[in-house]
Amino acid sequence: MLVLKLIQSLFKALHSEGTPGQLAAGLALGSILGLTPLWNLHNAVVLALIIVLNVSFAGAMLGWALFVPVGFLLDPAFDWIGRTLLLDTPALRPLWTALYNAPVVPLTSFNNTIVLGSLVVAAALWVPLFFASRWGVVRYRATVAERVKRSALYRSVVASKLYNLYRLFRPEA
Numbered sequence: 001m002l003v004l005k006l007i008q009s010l011f012k013a014l015h016s017e018g019t020p021g022q023l024a025a026g027l028a029l030g031s032i033l034g035l036t037p038l039w040n041l042h043n044a045v046v047l048a049l050i051i052v053l054n055v056s057f058a059g060a061m062l063g064w065a066l067f068v069p070v071g072f073l074l075d076p077a078f079d080w081i082g083r084t085l086l087l088d089t090p091a092l093r094p095l096w097t098a099l100y101n102a103p104v105v106p107l108t109s110f111n112n113t114i115v116l117g118s119l120v121v122a123a124a125l126w127v128p129l130f131f132a133s134r135w136g137v138v139r140y141r142a143t144v145a146e147r148v149k150r151s152a153l154y155r156s157v158v159a160s161k162l163y164n165l166y167r168l169f170r171p172e173a
Contacts, residue, residue: 012058013026013062014137028127029049030066030067037109078113
C-alpha cells in the first residue's frame with residue numbers, strides 16, 4: 001500500500017500544475033530530510049521551509065522517501081566525513097568549540113559525526129539535485145507525460161483513488 005501511495009504521489013507531482021522549479025525545490029529539500037538523521041534542529045528548519053516556501057509538498061515527501069534508504073546506505077561515509085571534519089582536522093577545532101558554546105547551535109547535534117557528515121553531503125548535493133530534477137521534470141513533461149497519461153498503469157493508479165474513497169466510506173464488516 002505504501003508503494004502505491006508513493007507512485008500516486010509521484011504521478012500527482014509530475015502531472016500537477018506546479019512549475020518544474022517548485023517540484024525540483026521540494027524534491028531537493030526532501031532529500032535533506034532523507035539523507036540526515038530525522039530528529040535534529042536543521043530538519044525542523046527544512047520542514048518549515050517546505051511549508052513556508054512555494055515548493056511542492058508532494059515533491060518534498062517523495063524526495064524524503066527516496067533518500068531515506070540512500071541515507072542509511074551512506075551512513076558509514078557520513079561518519080567518515082564527519083569524523084574527518086570534527087576530529088581529524090585540527091585547524092577546525094576552534095570553529096567547533098565556538099559553535100558548541102553558541103546559544104542554539106548545539107541543538108543541531110553537529111558534534112555527532114553522522115549528523116555533520118550527512119548535512120555536509122546533503123548541502124553539497126542540494127544544488128546539483130535541484131537542477132537535475134528540474135531538468136528531468138521539464139524533459140518528462142515535454143516528452144513522456146502524455147504517453148504516461150494514456151497508459152494502463154497511470155489509469156489504474158488514478159482509479160485506485162476511487163477505491164481508496166470507497167474504502168473510506170464503506171461500513172466496517
